[in-house]
Structure formats: structure tokens, C-alpha cells
Amino acid sequence: MSAATPELHASKEGEQAGEGFHVAHHFDSADVQFDAGRMGIWLFLVTEILLFGGLFCAFAVFRSWYYADFVEAHHHLDRVMGAVNTVVLICSSLTMALAVRSAQMSKTRLTSVLIGLTIALSCVFLAIKFVEYQHKFHEGLLPGKYFTAEGFHGHHAGIFFAVYFMMTGIHGIHILIGMGLMIWLLRRNMRGEFSSRYYAPIEGFGLYWHLVDLVWIYLFPLLYLIG
Amino acid sequence: MDAHAHAPAHGKDHVPHVLPLSTYLKTWGALLVLTAVTVGASYVNFGAANLWIALLIASVKAATVALVFMHLYYDHKFHAVIFGVSLIFLAIFIIFTMFDTEARGRADGIERERPADIKAPFAGTAAERAIKEKHAAPKPTGEAAHAP
Numbered sequence: 001m002s003a004a005t006p007e008l009h010a011s012k013e014g015e016q017a018g019e020g021f022h023v024a025h026h027f028d029s030a031d032v033q034f035d036a037g038r039m040g041i042w043l044f045l046v047t048e049i050l051l052f053g054g055l056f057c058a059f060a061v062f063r064s065w066y067y068a069d070f071v072e073a074h075h076h077l078d079r080v081m082g083a084v085n086t087v088v089l090i091c092s093s094l095t096m097a098l099a100v101r102s103a104q105m106s107k108t109r110l111t112s113v114l115i116g117l118t119i120a121l122s123c124v125f126l127a128i129k130f131v132e133y134q135h136k137f138h139e140g141l142l143p144g145k146y147f148t149a150e151g152f153h154g155h156h157a158g159i160f161f162a163v164y165f166m167m168t169g170i171h172g173i174h175i176l177i178g179m180g181l182m183i184w185l186l187r188r189n190m191r192g193e194f195s196s197r198y199y200a201p202i203e204g205f206g207l208y209w210h211l212v213d214l215v216w217i218y219l220f221p222l223l224y225l226i227g
Numbered sequence: 228m229d230a231h232a233h234a235p236a237h238g239k240d241h242v243p244h245v246l247p248l249s250t251y252l253k254t255w256g257a258l259l260v261l262t263a264v265t266v267g268a269s270y271v272n273f274g275a276a277n278l279w280i281a282l283l284i285a286s287v288k289a290a291t292v293a294l295v296f297m298h299l300y301y302d303h304k305f306h307a308v309i310f311g312v313s314l315i316f317l318a319i320f321i322i323f324t325m326f327d328t329e330a331r332g333r334a335d336g337i338e339r340e341r342p343a344d345i346k347a348p349f350a351g352t353a354a355e356r357a358i359k360e361k362h363a364a365p366k367p368t369g370e371a372a373h374a375p
Contacts, residue, residue, distance in 0.1 A: 030241040035303065042306045046313040053317040060321055061328050079266070086262050094255040097296045101251065104243035197240045210297045217288045221281040225269035 021198035041204040069154035082224035092121035103199035254295040
């Protein structure tokens with residue numbers, strides 16, 4: 001993934017984009033290099049699946065132990081905000097997938113716009129999450145020993161919120177990291193480093209971003225709808 | 228390191244496999260519809276199946292994202308194998324943990340009624356030992372004569 005002197009070819013659409021790219025010497029061809037990069041990202045995604053999988057397992061165990069508490073506690077999550085966040089992330093997945101597509105077609109300006117849109121949608125997601133968290137703090141719906149809310153029949157609602165904050169928190173950190181990476185991609189794209197010959201970082205990030213969306217696709221019904 | 232300054236030394240350029248815009252838009256539409264189904268289904272109470280129906284709909288959405296947005300359908304099958312295998316291992320992880328935790332406490336009643344002595348686990352309870360001795364009592368002298 002090397003790039004020489006990109007400044008000479010900054011932001012020119014079409015053939016001039018991505019001129020700095022050349023295949024690393026240990027790969028037989030550009031196709032092999034791309035396949036190796038993609039496979040590497042998929043292996044990384046496996047570790048991410050196992051990370052969130054461990055948290056889902058904890059959720060499953062605690063839900064089986066304290067089923068009534070979980071059902072009672074989950075009603076205190078705002079499912080409208082959760083549903084809106086789901087739509088926001090699905091739209092961000094679309095804009096990211098289209099960004100990869102426009103990079104494949106060497107449309108540098110469109111790629112920048114689409115990455116920018118994805119960043120904007122992530123901001124919306126985090127803003128809604130912020131509002132949700134703020135509401136939880138205000139009501140005392142906090143993890144474990146910090147749980148101070150009144151009016152609960154069961155005594156283990158704190159465990160539900162521990163799981164809730166842990167899972168949405170780590171998911172939110174992944175979104176933040178994604179935004180940082182997108183800013184990096186945006187800078188590189190605006191310097192003209194990507195084209196149909198070389199768009200591997202955008203595609204790789206796209207895979208990561210879709211996985212973040214996938215995790216939320218499971219988080220939303222399990223936490224907000226089923227409890 | 229910069230011996231290969233120009234790409235032609237390594238053969239042809241990568242030609243991207245570009246999907247039509249309509250594919251992306253249709254997938255996006257399907258995901259939005261499935262989200263509506265997810266929310267709608269949560270208002271119907273299927274009892275114990277609530278969890279499984281929610282997981283099923285979520286899995287359909289996940290498969291759509293994975294196959295189209297993540298290009299798994301159009302990519303080398305090996306990438307799909309990698310992804311699929313991780314899901315299998317995750318399933319084993321969760322299922323076996325649930326087997327264990329759901330079965331906890333099942334032995335408690337039995338242990339209360341028939342507590343086992345660690346030093347002689349197969350000796351049975353006091354009542355069982357009494358019965359065994361009662362039936363074994365007439366024989367000892369006969370067996371001692373034939374002992375090797």
C-alpha cells in the first residue's frame with residue numbers, strides 16, 4: 001500500500017488519480033495484492049465478531065439468569081431512538097458502499113462527498129446515542145452498583161444496564177474509530193491517491209464499517225425490542 | 228525498495244468489479260423494509276419464539292449486508308468461508324455456554340436426597356448399604372474357603 005509523490009496529481013479526475021500507486025514487490029500482480037489485503041481485513045473482522053460475540057454471550061447468560069429483570073429494564077430504552085439509529089447506520093452503510101463504488105470508477109470528487117456523508121451520518125448516530133445516555137444518567141439507569149433508579153420490581157436491573165452500556169459503548173467506540181479512519185481516507189482521497197487501479201484502503205474500511213452496522217443490526221432488536 | 232517504479236513490471240492493472248447503482252439502492256431499500264418488519268414484529272407477542280423471530284429477521288438483514296455491501300456474493304468463496312467459520316465458532320461458543328448455564332442446579336435435588344461420600348462414591352447411601360449387607364450376610368464363610 002505505498003504511494004509516491006501524490007501532490008503532483010492532486011484531485012484530478014480520471015486517469016491521473018492514483019498515479020502514485022505501484023504493486024509491492026512481494027506480490028505477483030495487483031490482483032494478488034488486492035486479494036491479500038481483502039483477506040487480511042476479513043481475518044480482522046473475524047476478531048471483531050469474536051469480540052462482540054463474547055459480549056453477546058454475556059448478554060445471553062445474564063438474560064437467562066434474570067429474564068424478568070431484563071424484560072422489565074428494557075422497556076426503559078427508547079425504541080424510537082434505537083430504530084432511528086438503525087436507519088441512520090443503514091444509510092451510512094449505503095453511502096460507504098457507494099463511496100467504494102465511486103472510487104472503483106475513479107470519481108474522486110464523488111468519493112469525497114460520499115465519505116463526507118458517511119462521517120455526517122456517524123455524527124448523527126453518536127448524537128442520538130449521546131441524548132440516550134444523557135437520559136439514562138439523569139434517571140439513574142446506570143450499570144451495576146451505580147444503578148439508582150426507583151420503581152423497579154426486580155433487583156437486577158443494574159445488570160441489564162451494565163450489558164447495555166458495555167455493548168453500545170464498545171460499539172460507539174468503533175464508530176468513533178471509524179470516523180477517524182474516514183477523515184484519514186478523505187485526506188488521502190483529496191490528494192488524489194485513489195483510482196480504479198488502487199482503492200484498497202477504501203474497500204477495506206468499507207468492510208469494517210459494514211461490520212459495525214452488522215453488530216448494530218443484532219444489538220437493536222436484542223437490547224431494545226426483546227430485552 | 229523502489230526498484231519497480233512503474234506498475235507494468237507486475238502485469239496487468241487491477242480491474243474493479245463494479246456493481247450497478249440499482250443493486251446498491253435495492254439492497255438499501257430491502258434493509259429499510261426489514262427494519263420496519265423488525266420493529267413491527269416486536270409488537271406481536273410470539274411467546275418464547277420472540278427471541279428466535281427477532282434473531283431470524285436480524286440474520287436476514289445481516290446476510291443482505293454481507294452478501295451485497297460486503298461483496299461476499301461476488302468475491303472469492305474463501306472470504307465467505309472465513310466469515311462463515313467465525314459465525315460457526317461463535318454459535319458453538321454461545322450454545323455450549325447456554326447448555327451449561329441452563330442445566331445448573333439440575334443435580335442439586337438429587338444430591339440432597341442421595342449425597343455421595345467423596346472417599347467411596349459408589350458405596351451408595353446408608354440405606355442402600357444396609358440392604359446390600361442384609362443380602363450378603365449368609366455367604367462370607369463359603370467364599371473364604373474358595374479364596375485364592
